[in-house]
Amino acid sequence: MKYSEIIKLNNELEGAINSPDYKIAILSNIMVHQSKEICEYSLRIESVNAKVLLGEYDNIVQDSAKFQDANAIVIFWDTYNFIDGFQYKAESLSNLEFENIVEKVETEIDLVLNNLKDSSLVLINKFSSLIFDQFSLSNSRINKLVLRLNVYLEEKCSSNVKIIDIDKVVSRLSIKSSIDLRYYYSSKTLYSIDFYKKYFEYIKPIFLSTTGKIKKALIFDCDNTLWKGILGEDGFDNIRIYQEIQYLALHLAKKGVIIGICSKNNPNDVNEVLKSHPDMILRDENIVIKKINWNNKLLNLKSIAEDLNIGLDSLVFIDDSSFEVELIRRELPDIKVFQVPSREYEYGAMMRNISNLFYSPSKTEEDSAKTQMYKNQVKRIEGRVEAGNIEDYLASLDLSITVYVDDLSQVSRISQLTQKTNQFNLTTKRYSETEIKNFILNNDKLVLSIEVDDKYGVSGLTGLAILCKKISKIDTLLLSCRVLGRNIEYKFMEVIVNMAKKHNIKFLNSEYIKTQKNQQVEGFYNRCGFNTIIKSDNIIQYQLKTDRYKNEKINYIRVKNGS
Amino acid sequence: MEARVKQVMSNIFNVEINLIGNDSSPDNIENWDSLKHMSLIVALEEEFDIEFSDEDIVDSMNYALIINILNSK
Numbered sequence: 001m002k003y004s005e006i007i008k009l010n011n012e013l014e015g016a017i018n019s020p021d022y023k024i025a026i027l028s029n030i031m032v033h034q035s036k037e038i039c040e041y042s043l044r045i046e047s048v049n050a051k052v053l054l055g056e057y058d059n060i061v062q063d064s065a066k067f068q069d070a071n072a073i074v075i076f077w078d079t080y081n082f083i084d085g086f087q088y089k090a091e092s093l094s095n096l097e098f099e100n101i102v103e104k105v106e107t108e109i110d111l112v113l114n115n116l117k118d119s120s121l122v123l124i125n126k127f128s129s130l131i132f133d134q135f136s137l138s139n140s141r142i143n144k145l146v147l148r149l150n151v152y153l154e155e156k157c158s159s160n161v162k163i164i165d166i167d168k169v170v171s172r173l174s175i176k177s178s179i180d181l182r183y184y185y186s187s188k189t190l191y192s193i194d195f196y197k198k199y200f201e202y203i204k205p206i207f208l209s210t211t212g213k214i215k216k217a218l219i220f221d222c223d224n225t226l227w228k229g230i231l232g233e234d235g236f237d238n239i240r241i242y243q244e245i246q247y248l249a250l251h252l253a254k255k256g257v258i259i260g261i262c263s264k265n266n267p268n269d270v271n272e273v274l275k276s277h278p279d280m281i282l283r284d285e286n287i288v289i290k291k292i293n294w295n296n297k298l299l300n301l302k303s304i305a306e307d308l309n310i311g312l313d314s315l316v317f318i319d320d321s322s323f324e325v326e327l328i329r330r331e332l333p334d335i336k337v338f339q340v341p342s343r344e345y346e347y348g349a350m351m352r353n354i355s356n357l358f359y360s361p362s363k364t365e366e367d368s369a370k371t372q373m374y375k376n377q378v379k380r381i382e383g384r385v386e387a388g389n390i391e392d393y394l395a396s397l398d399l400s401i402t403v404y405v406d407d408l409s410q411v412s413r414i415s416q417l418t419q420k421t422n423q424f425n426l427t428t429k430r431y432s433e434t435e436i437k438n439f440i441l442n443n444d445k446l447v448l449s450i451e452v453d454d455k456y457g458v459s460g461l462t463g464l465a466i467l468c469k470k471i472s473k474i475d476t477l478l479l480s481c482r483v484l485g486r487n488i489e490y491k492f493m494e495v496i497v498n499m500a501k502k503h504n505i506k507f508l509n510s511e512y513i514k515t516q517k518n519q520q521v522e523g524f525y526n527r528c529g530f531n532t533i534i535k536s537d538n539i540i541q542y543q544l545k546t547d548r549y550k551n552e553k554i555n556y557i558r559v560k561n562g563s
Numbered sequence: 564m565e566a567r568v569k570q571v572m573s574n575i576f577n578v579e580i581n582l583i584g585n586d587s588s589p590d591n592i593e594n595w596d597s598l599k600h601m602s603l604i605v606a607l608e609e610e611f612d613i614e615f616s617d618e619d620i621v622d623s624m625n626y627a628l629i630i631n632i633l634n635s636k
Contacts, residue, residue, distance in 0.1 A: 002606070002610060003605060004570070004574035004575055004609070005574065007602075008574035033598050034601070034602060034605070180605065187597075189601065192605075
């Protein structure tokens with residue numbers, strides 16, 4: 001899209017997105033003002049209400065103190081502008097002069113990282129010498145310096161800092177297209193519009209993952225998608241497995257992405273391939289959900305989302321048929337749909353791009369166990385159909401919840417839960433690892449996290465409540481969709497109220513903040529016996545007199561103490 | 564071409580397209596500062612797939628002059 005159109009559409013989207021501002025501060029030692037609209041637009045089209053704040057020119061250190069509370073801080077620290085004209089002065093400086101500059105930069109790196117140590121998310125571009133590098137066999141002083149500074153940066157930065165390999169962006173475009181030098185000497189603008197478009201495309205997954213907008217499930221058609229050929233016509237022996245695609249999908253499965261199948265086929269035929277085709281890479285144990293039948297794919301995809309308890313906008317679907325692709329794009333636009341390219345050699349590159357939609361910043365143990373957890377969930381749903389009476393069914397599950405209080409070992413998973421949970425989330429407050437850690441260490445806050453077990457397995461950490469003692473308020477209450485439908489929420493409320501009583505809270509306050517995805521919990525506090533105190537369009541405030549609380553007498557869920 | 568130039572200017576400066584005319588310049592468009600001027604140039608270059616010379620950049624300080632420069636390309 002053209003730059004002027006981006007500016008126009010970005011203006012139109014301003015104020016049209018119904019979610020809190022996501023403030024991104026862009027700090028730099030060159031002029032980067034053209035990044036603002038491009039960055040905002042790239043996120044606003046994903047319903048992230050991005051607001052970019054630009055730092056002053058060449059003022060990274062002071063700005064890092066000024067903008068430390070932004071939701072994210074992006075730093076353009078251009079090597080050639082460490083001092084004015086560094087690209088042509090560097091080789092002629094004395095060793096002492098050169099080292100003084102390096103020392104100054106290292107000191108500034110320390111200051112900046114220190115100022116930003118409690119910030120939610122910091123993206124700092126790797127130091128690069130690509131732009132003004134000579135096409136020469138000998139390594140320049142700046143080439144060597146860049147290597148050294150990047151090691152320094154790597155060693156110094158903590159887990160809230162992501163180092164962005166800006167050379168990857170430049171190499172996608174070429175050096176020539178990445179820069180526009182016309183204003184470099186007079187105004188210190190360096191990068192071209194094309195560069196900014198590519199750059200924000202590159203880093204966008206980080207923002208999406210921290211705002212809960214990342215994709216969760218990748219669903220494949222079978223014929224001419226997982227393999228070449230039509231199983232029902234060509235037969236078991238004559239299909240050719242797309243191994244590259246399946247290896248890439250397997251890698252995603254191991255990172256916790258849900259892999260599923262939605263195909264018009266005979267289920268027995270496909271299951272036979274999954275079970276015993278010698279070339280297959282994906283096997284039954286990697287596939288969380290299968291809809292193999294002759295129903296239309298709209299129904300099947302909808303029921304996949306329902307069974308997994310995730311939104312349609314968390315789904316990515318790949319199919320070879322233009323008919324199916326167009327149908328789904330038109331009828332279910334929330335699903336991101338890809339068509340297998342007609343040139344087979346382009347399929348791998350497409351699949352690698354698709355992998356980026358599932359970007360996850362920190363890998364936790366649970367991500368890798370997730371396939372099994374989602375499979376258990378689907379099994380439970382199948383069991384539910386047979387069981388008929390829901391209470392009997394729940395009682396047959398041997399449910400238990402394990403409660404952890406202020407457990408520092410869970411910081412990363414807790415923060416992930418706040419960022420990824422959209423549906424059963426009363427206030428939808430997103431917290432970084434640093435913030436969670438501070439809550440746990442803070443005397444005023446109680447961080448209750450729960451694991452849910454049943455006879456099919458452990459769901460892992462799937463529920464969270466944050467209590468503020470001073471104001472007697474539930475700041476956050478959420479449950480992962482994987483454990484919903486089992487009355488866990490009512491048992492958890494019992495735990496929370498007991499905890500409040502233990503801390504002498506007589507009146508427990510709470511609130512519901514409406515989002516596009518959490519309507520299902522709108523009446524939750526009332527159902528738990530809270531009284532509505534104040535009601536506005538998007539926020540409802542409640543209060544509960546704790547000694548009046550009547551629990552739901554859910555005897556079939558046991559409560560265990562985890563800490 | 565005139566309509567496309569007006570559209571680009573309207574987008575960049577965030578003003579109504581029908582308020583842009585021959586005498587539109589930094590004097591009567593509040594948003595038209597030196598940074599926005601750079602944005603205008605790159606947007607016009609992208610729109611018409613051309614390149615402005617240094618002189619063109621300095622000279623293109625009102626709508627009529629921009630049209631002149633584009634006509635000469």
